[in-house]
Amino acid sequence: MSGPHLLSVRDLGAEGVREVLRLAGTFAEVLSRPVPRVPALRGKTVCSAFFEDSTRTRLSFELAAKRLSADVVTFSASSSSINKGESLRDTVVTLEAMGVDAFVVRHSCAGVPVQVAGWLQGGASVLNAGDGAHEHPTQALLDCYTLTEERRRRFGPAREGLEGLQVAVVGDIRHSRVARSCVLAFSELGAAVTLVAPPTLLPPSLEGWPVEVSYDLSSVLPKCDVVYLLRLQTERMEGQFLPSAREYTATYGLTAQRARLLGPDALVMHPGPIRRGLEIAAEVADGPASLITSQVASGVAVRMAVLYLLLGSGVNLAGS
Amino acid sequence: MVDSTGRRRADVLVKGEAIAAVSEAGLSPPAGALVLDASGCFVTPGLVDLHCHLREPGDEEAESIETGARAAALGGFTAVVAMPNTQPPADCAGVVRQVLDAAKGACADVRPAGTLTVGREGKRLAPMAELAALGVKIFTDDGAGVADAGLMRRAMEYASALGVVVADHCEDASLAGSGVMNEGALSSRLGLPGRPAVSEEVMVLRDLALARVTKARLHLLHLSTAEAVGAVQAAKAAGVAVTAEVTPHHLALTEDALSSYSTLYKVNPPLRTSSDRDALRAALASGVLDAIATDHAPHPPQAKETSFCDAAPGMTGLETALSVVMTELEVPLERLLAAMSWVPARIAGLWGVHGGPVAPGSPANICVLDPSRRWVVSPARLASRSTNTAFAGRELTGKVRHTLLFGEPVVVDEEAQR
Numbered sequence: 001m002s003g004p005h006l007l008s009v010r011d012l013g014a015e016g017v018r019e020v021l022r023l024a025g026t027f028a029e030v031l032s033r034p035v036p037r038v039p040a041l042r043g044k045t046v047c048s049a050f051f052e053d054s055t056r057t058r059l060s061f062e063l064a065a066k067r068l069s070a071d072v073v074t075f076s077a078s079s080s081s082i083n084k085g086e087s088l089r090d091t092v093v094t095l096e097a098m099g100v101d102a103f104v105v106r107h108s109c110a111g112v113p114v115q116v117a118g119w120l121q122g123g124a125s126v127l128n129a130g131d132g133a134h135e136h137p138t139q140a141l142l143d144c145y146t147l148t149e150e151r152r153r154r155f156g157p158a159r160e161g162l163e164g165l166q167v168a169v170v171g172d173i174r175h176s177r178v179a180r181s182c183v184l185a186f187s188e189l190g191a192a193v194t195l196v197a198p199p200t201l202l203p204p205s206l207e208g209w210p211v212e213v214s215y216d217l218s219s220v221l222p223k224c225d226v227v228y229l230l231r232l233q234t235e236r237m238e239g240q241f242l243p244s245a246r247e248y249t250a251t252y253g254l255t256a257q258r259a260r261l262l263g264p265d266a267l268v269m270h271p272g273p274i275r276r277g278l279e280i281a282a283e284v285a286d287g288p289a290s291l292i293t294s295q296v297a298s299g300v301a302v303r304m305a306v307l308y309l310l311l312g313s314g315v316n317l318a319g320s
Numbered sequence: 321m322v323d324s325t326g327r328r329r330a331d332v333l334v335k336g337e338a339i340a341a342v343s344e345a346g347l348s349p350p351a352g353a354l355v356l357d358a359s360g361c362f363v364t365p366g367l368v369d370l371h372c373h374l375r376e377p378g379d380e381e382a383e384s385i386e387t388g389a390r391a392a393a394l395g396g397f398t399a400v401v402a403m404p405n406t407q408p409p410a411d412c413a414g415v416v417r418q419v420l421d422a423a424k425g426a427c428a429d430v431r432p433a434g435t436l437t438v439g440r441e442g443k444r445l446a447p448m449a450e451l452a453a454l455g456v457k458i459f460t461d462d463g464a465g466v467a468d469a470g471l472m473r474r475a476m477e478y479a480s481a482l483g484v485v486v487a488d489h490c491e492d493a494s495l496a497g498s499g500v501m502n503e504g505a506l507s508s509r510l511g512l513p514g515r516p517a518v519s520e521e522v523m524v525l526r527d528l529a530l531a532r533v534t535k536a537r538l539h540l541l542h543l544s545t546a547e548a549v550g551a552v553q554a555a556k557a558a559g560v561a562v563t564a565e566v567t568p569h570h571l572a573l574t575e576d577a578l579s580s581y582s583t584l585y586k587v588n589p590p591l592r593t594s595s596d597r598d599a600l601r602a603a604l605a606s607g608v609l610d611a612i613a614t615d616h617a618p619h620p621p622q623a624k625e626t627s628f629c630d631a632a633p634g635m636t637g638l639e640t641a642l643s644v645v646m647t648e649l650e651v652p653l654e655r656l657l658a659a660m661s662w663v664p665a666r667i668a669g670l671w672g673v674h675g676g677p678v679a680p681g682s683p684a685n686i687c688v689l690d691p692s693r694r695w696v697v698s699p700a701r702l703a704s705r706s707t708n709t710a711f712a713g714r715e716l717t718g719k720v721r722h723t724l725l726f727g728e729p730v731v732v733d734e735e736a737q738r
Contacts, residue, residue: 112581
């Protein structure tokens with residue numbers, strides 16, 4: 001299996017997550033320089049293998065690799081030999097043979113990064129950029145980083161940690177890889193997570209999940225330090241999970257009225273892209289409690305940290 | 321020697337296609353006779369598989385009737401029922417004749433099953449009488465269940481006059497959805513869509529009720545849930561004419577095998593929880609589940625070396641079935657052999673040709689198995705054209721040494737003779 005790999009937040013453990021956050025801070029400083037670049041991964045080749053479309057995440061990763069001076073190659077699934085019948089395994093093994101050191105893999109099916117890690121023969125690393133409804137580790141990491149930075153800014157370094165924080169994750173948890181990674185990451189850092197969703201949007205089983213559950217967003221909000229909203233895809237209404245977007249917003253949307261139930265220090269997060277008026281009212285998304293733009297901004301630094309840990313430093317990730 | 325009449329030590333003489341003599345006092349081989357050493361072995365009627373996919377016509381890259389039959393013979397089977405979800409499906413005399421033709425000269429007696437509906441589309445009845453006249457005894461749309469209850473009722477009514485068996489793949493598609501594994505705690509953790517146990521239960525209950533009402537002979541394919549087992553038990557107690565089968569992989573494995581996302585373990589119905597597996601094992605031992613059937617499902621490498629969602633479901637099983645159940649289950653050998661030989665022979669309408677007692681005059685369809693033989697499953701060395709076995713690398717205890725098909729030694733010392 002070689003590696004090291006980042007397939008799941010579980011691969012890091014609490015220490016690994018903290019290490020990523022620490023490194024991200026260092027790389028954030030690098031990004032603020034006139035020449036935002038370090039030679040840490042010079043000579044390394046990073047391949048972004050996105051089998052599922054995502055311009056934002058892909059560009060964020062490619063930028064992160066380039067800022068570390070790595071060579072970047074892009075595998076584009078739509079125009080690829082996959083469509084000519086080459087097996088996924090053959091594709092990956094061929095690319096590795098061309099000299100790729102790390103694969104950043106996104107796929108609509110859970111587990112592909114795990115499978116890819118098993119197929120590779122030459123020691124290349126695999127970084128999960130989102131696999132089906134399973135995980136999106138770097139999203140959760142950048143969310144933890146954003147939250148930690150904001151808490152330090154507002155409350156000072158003594159209160160930057162997430163221990164004991166009440167975090168509500170709201171929305172389509174069932175189909176969300178971001179939710180799964182965030183639950184793991186927030187819990188690793190000591191936060192208490194409550195899932196808020198209608199039964200049809202919760203996973204079939206929450207056995208083993210370190211969470212509480214509520215169907216009533218309004219009753220959860222007053223106690224929240226952080227409200228983390230998930231995107232609601234239109235397919236959910238067509239797929240019989242919900243009657244309508246209107247009913248979803250009425251029961252689970254962070255409307256302006258509901259947002260008034262939040263405490264003065266509560267923060268609002270969303271992995272984006274947001275659907276104004278659906279999961280979140282426009283004025284709440286743009287309001288003072290919202291960290292949404294900061295989340296976007298911290299993506300590159302966090303991805304630089306992860307790439308550096310996998311390829312650059314020889315530092316072992318906890319548990320891998 | 322173990323068969324439906326019991327257990328004894330004896331020598332067997334085969335002449336031509338039939339058993340000529342069985343003697344507990346021992347026999348001396350006539351001059352020129354081929355002697356097959358069965359020391360330490362069990363001699364039993366050849367195994368009968370109610371459910372395998374031989375892929376011919378249409379998907380010969382994965383398997384052909386010839387290669388599948390060879391795998392069957394190596395696994396101790398002298399007869400197999402070939403499922404009709406071929407391309408084109410076996411829903412007409414032409415395709416059934418094609419299968420019968422390709423089966424001539426194969427290393428096992430291949431009996432085609434027919435579809436229940438034209439094209440397996442679940443809309444119109446297939447010409448069951450015409451196919452029955454060609455010898456087809458089992459009808460199924462396997463690969464999918466019959467969604468329309470009204471149609472299933474008509475199929476059962478029509479079949480009941482023909483004395484044939486209606487077999488169903490019990491999965492409600494609207495509940496199973498796009499699921500690729502068992503729905504539960506593991507699927508929630510892995511982020512894969514699941515097929516809930518209730519999708520099997522709902523259709524099992526429906527089919528049992530219809531069988532009660534129509535008096536049809538119903539056979540339930542590859543049951544995988546504790547709930548289905550409970551329903552079958554209750555129906556049998558109420559006198560419904562139902563039989564049920566279970567696969568070696570559902571008896572041996574659970575969904576835990578999937579935690580590494582290995583597509584070798586992707587199958588429909590999916591591998592389920594350990595309590596489902598325990599219920600299946602108990603039901604096999606008690607006879608609520610009548611037979612073990614392989615659901616041998618060969619696939620070429622590219623169908624498995626892809627994402628879990630895209631991978632084709634199914635694993636091979638003909639060559640490993642008996643060894644797997646002998647290794648993994650604590651069920652008396654007599655019950656295992658009953659479940660793999662004389663019971664499925666009756667269900668398939670083959671009793672007397674296969675599965676019957678090892679006695680003079682019976683057709684010499686025989687399996688000689690060494691219960692202590694340890695071997696490691698090596699996919700490349702299996703006779704199936706495909707290598708997608710869920711037991712790759714496993715050490716198993718118990719292997720077929722010889723197989724006789726109508727008196728011909730098709731497997732000698734674990735080697736296929738042709």
